[in-house]
Amino acid sequence: MKVAVIGAGYAGMVAANRVAKKIKGAEITVINPRPDFVERVRLHQQIAATKQVATPLREILPGRVRTLVTTVDTIGDGVVRLAGGESAGFDFAFLAVGSTVRPLPGTLAVGEWESAERARTVLAAMPADGVVTVIGGGPTGIETASEIAAARPDLDVRLVGTAVAETFTGRARQRILDGLERLGVAIVNDGVAAAEPGSVRLRSGQEERSDLTLWAIVSGVPDLAARSGLAVDDSGRVIVDDFLRSVTDPRIFAVGDCAAVPGSRFACQCSVPQGGHAADNLARIVAGKSPARFSMRFVGRGVSLGRKDAVVQLTRRDDTLRDGYLAAKVAVAAKEAATRGASFGARTGFGGSW
Structure with a gap:
């Protein structure tokens, strides 16, 4: 067969x-x-150089499985x-x-391996006081802005979105916003109309400096x-x-x-x-x-805020949100366990949910 x-x-x-x-x-x-399995949910870590997220397929597939690149x-x-x-x-x-992802011209997509690799190179060469703009207020945008801000506190990091953390509610959402503020991430409640080398133009018409502009929206x-x-x-x-x-x-x-x-x-x-x-x-x-x-079946929605903070809002089985949430070290452990579990499933064939 x-x-x-x-x-x-x-x-x-x-x-x-x-x-x-x-x-x-x-x-x-x-x-x-491509010849690799990419942990896509960790690409923000690849950009910030806090983790390598690609593994050759030959290392995690049985020898009798043929691969075509x-x-x-x-x-x-x-x-x-x-x-x-x-x-x-x-x-x-x-x-x-x-x-x-269909990134706006002039931006680099977080969710694509090749684009994330280019972004990593640019970020690594960026001098202190450089400006990074992350477009997208969902979990990918939040995690990308947080990861960069935590890894490079010498940079100015801006998160642009019309509704940041809107997939979370109540105290959990506020905890995410507070976590971003503690990391020094500036939240801009706007959209981006255009991006050019060195700058972005917001939909409000304002033009801002941007040495690296990242697109964190799934299209x-x-x-x-x-x-x-x-x-x-x-x-x-x-x-x-x-x-x-x-x-x-x-x-x-x-x-x-x-x-x-x-x-x-x-x-x-x-x-x-x-x-x-x-x-x-x-x-x-x-x-x-x-x-x-x-x-x-769902258990929760989680978002990392760098390597030392996270928020996990609990959900009902149908993914509707509960009031309760986890934060700080407990949430970091839960979020990391979920991410590692997904990778373990891919590498072994175990198909559970968290």
Whole structure:
């Protein structure tokens, strides 16, 4: 049996490693545009040079798993058509191409490996009193601004967003804002209209100095599924059944950010359990059993504020927020455990949730 895994992020790696363990004799091919597994949720640490976040695929995949470092044109009819006209056949496939960023011209994207590497080089060469602008008030923007401010207190760090930390509420949100202030991060409640070398122009019309401008906003998903003829929702995510299979082609499982799984959001705590569950369902199908329905379960939402502070707001199973939250050392430990757990799942095939 031939199994193709398209994408080597959290969901794809969990699926590949789990299939390798559960289905003996499966011929598994992992297709990815780069030869590494990148811990995407740690790219802000890569930029700030507080951690290396890329590991060669050959180090975390079994030797019998084949890897192809290339891009995919289309998928369908049991064939993955690759860039350059080559192809790879499959009996079953996992579509796990994640989400994308579309940075404003003149900025460097936090969520892309190559762009994050360029940002790391620029930041490392930046003299004291340099100015860094981070665009995006969500968790990625908060973590990026915090990580840089904690690692480089000699720099001026600015976080630009119309609603900073809006995915948190009440005392937890205020605790995040207070943490940013303690780190010296200036919050600008505005948007960015344009970015040029050395400056940014805010939507309000004000122009500000910026020696490094980082884009920390996720914009959508790749159009691979749509251009392949698979049914997608308005945002381009693959429409799946209760078992994480494409409603267009049940041989294709869609997992992670690129899948329209009810109740899920862009997060590794969604991608890891989806990748594991889809792999389990394939094992059930191969064994002649019925696949199991997938149900997403949440525990909390976390954000790091450098290496020594964090906030984790507790949630109900359906991701609605509770009043309670963790902060400081306890939250740092919980957030780090969740991040390490996602990486462990990708490296081993264990697909739990935190």
